[in-house]
Amino acid sequence: MPPSMEYNSVLEHIRALPMIAKPEVFGLHENADITKDNNETNALLFGVLITQTNIVAGGAGEGAEGGGVVDMTRDIMERMPQLYDVVAVAEKYPVLYYNSMNTVLKQELIRYNRLLAVVKRTLHGVHLAAQGLAIMSAELEECNNAFVKGIVPDAWMAKSYPSMKPLGSYVTDFLSR
Structure with a gap:
């Protein structure tokens, strides 16, 4: 007072x-x-x-949602690896009492495959939708907007390891993992 x-x-x-x-x-x-x-x-x-x-x-006459996203999704899709064969890895590195790292390897491959499947599905969907060849769902629209902004989509982060990197650095890190 x-x-x-x-x-x-x-x-x-x-x-x-x-x-x-x-x-x-x-x-x-x-x-x-x-x-x-x-x-x-x-x-x-x-x-x-x-x-x-x-x-x-927006450079080179491309709209922010047009050719730039199509080219970017195509580039990322070409660099994506195939899903890992968890069964083949489990046979080569069996889960044993004395080697617990094989359990961790199997769990990480399962998690990586889940993330990789979401990344491939959304990249393919946005790639087609940006060309007008498919319907843009709410999830694909969110991914498209994230790509335009240069951030990692929420659909990816829901299955991903923790990361605060922008989209380009995240993709590079994801592929190196």
């Missing part, structure tokens, strides 16, 4: 308050301030990324 309720005293008290309130004022832990700063930074960088990819995708 201000020392006096006179207009000038109240105004002076208000001007003395900090411009940015600490999280404790709202009953939050001080880590909430770090989370807020991280979210603001991510929003800023996401906005910059959207601006950059629209400029890049």
Whole structure:
């Protein structure tokens, strides 16, 4: 409370308050301030990324959703490996009590195959839909929008390992794994 309720005293008290309130004022832990700063930074960088990819995708007379996405999906599809034969790997590296890494290998191959199947399915669907050869479902539209923005689609991230990389770096990392 201000020392006096006179207009000038109240105004002076208000001007003395900090411009940015600490999280404790709202009953939050001080880590909430770090989370807020991280979210603001991510929003800023996401906005910059959207601006950059629209400029890049819009070059050479191609629309952001037209030829650029078709070429990009074709390029990524050509680089995708085949699904791993989990049965053949399990025969070559049987699950034994003394070698637990074979269990991990089998589990990772199953997870990788799930992700690879989603990536291939959505890439193929967006590739056809961007050419007008298939119907754009809600999932494919979300993937298309993510490709235009240069981010990893949610459909991929639902089956993926944790990653905060943009689309190009994610695909490179995914293929190297």
